[in-house]
Amino acid sequence: MKCLNCNSIDIGKIGKQQYFCWNCCIEITVNGEKLDLFQVEKDGTVSSLNDLFFEEIHSKNHQHDFVKVIE
Numbered sequence: 001m002k003c004l005n006c007n008s009i010d011i012g013k014i015g016k017q018q019y020f021c022w023n024c025c026i027e028i029t030v031n032g033e034k035l036d037l038f039q040v041e042k043d044g045t046v047s048s049l050n051d052l053f054f055e056e057i058h059s060k061n062h063q064h065d066f067v068k069v070i071e
């Protein structure tokens with residue numbers, strides 16, 4: 001599994017369906033077929049990155065492959 005943002009493989013599992021990239025501090029939540037991406041700031045603020053990522057993921061059909069890799 002690689003980070004969608006930086007392609008790092010330094011991904012930690014932080015919950016049942018939650019992953020965290022230690023390289024760029026992106027939190028990835030698996031929601032069935034859907035992924036939610038969040039940027040975690042140093043002060044703990046979390047902001048959604050879905051707007052930045054999902055259009056590109058859909059167009060390249062990467063989301064489905066990504067979910068399969070996790071499973």
Ligand SMILES: [Zn+2]
Nearest residue numbers: 003006021024
């Ligand atoms: Zn990353």
